[in-house]
Structures are given as C-alpha cells and as structure tokens.
Amino acid sequence: MRTKLGYNDKLVEINEGEVFVFNGKLYTAPLEEVVKYYLSGSGVLPPAIRDVTGDVIKLLLRTGELETIIQSKVQYGESLSD
Numbered sequence: 001m002r003t004k005l006g007y008n009d010k011l012v013e014i015n016e017g018e019v020f021v022f023n024g025k026l027y028t029a030p031l032e033e034v035v036k037y038y039l040s041g042s043g044v045l046p047p048a049i050r051d052v053t054g055d056v057i058k059l060l061l062r063t064g065e066l067e068t069i070i071q072s073k074v075q076y077g078e079s080l081s082d
Contacts, residue, residue, distance in 0.1 A: 001014060001015075001016075001063065001065055002014065002015045002016070003059065003063075005052065005055055005056075005059065007052075009023055010022060010023035010048070010052075011023075012052050012055070012056070014031060014056065014059070017030060017031045017032070018030060018031060019031055019034050019049055019052075019056060021046075021048045021049050021051075021052060023048055025048075027046040027048045027049050028049075029045050029046065029049045031056075033045060034049065034053055034056055034057075035057070035060070035066065037050065037053055038053050038054070038056075038057045
C-alpha cells in the first residue's frame with residue numbers, strides 16, 4: 001500500500017510497510033511499530049510520528065490493511081504487544 005496524508009505543516013506517506021513524516025526533517029518508522037504503539041501505548045517512535053499515529057490507524061481501518069497486519073502477526077505467532 002502506498003498513500004499520502006496531507007496536513008498544513010507536514011506530509012505523511014505510508015509506503016511498503018514504512019511510515020514517513022516530513023515536517024522540515026524526515027522521520028521514518030516501520031508500520032508495525034506504529035500499530036504496536038497505537039495498541040499498547042508504548043514504544044520508541046519519534047514525536048512527529050506519534051502525532052499522526054491515530055490518523056494512520058484510521059486509514060488502515062478504512063482500507064482493511066490493519067486486519068492484514070494483525071492477521072500476519074497472529075499467523076506467525078508474533079506479538080504486537082511485545
């Protein structure tokens with residue numbers, strides 16, 4: 001999946017399992033880490049990415065991609081809450 005979210009002060013792109021935020025500087029994080037942060041409330045993410053986590057999750061829910069991410073983690077016996 002490749003998509004962009006536009007804000008007045010930054011650009012957010014989700015591309016091939018990575019989240020990119022550009023607001024004068026470029027920040028990146030794996031999409032799985034963003035989902036883990038949203039579900040557990042803990043994790044190491046740059047503040048610029050933490051700020052858009054809710055919008056990223058809303059987008060994943062609308063497109064059905066969140067189910068795919070969670071199902072693949074369950075299928076391989078990995079935990080999103082680790």
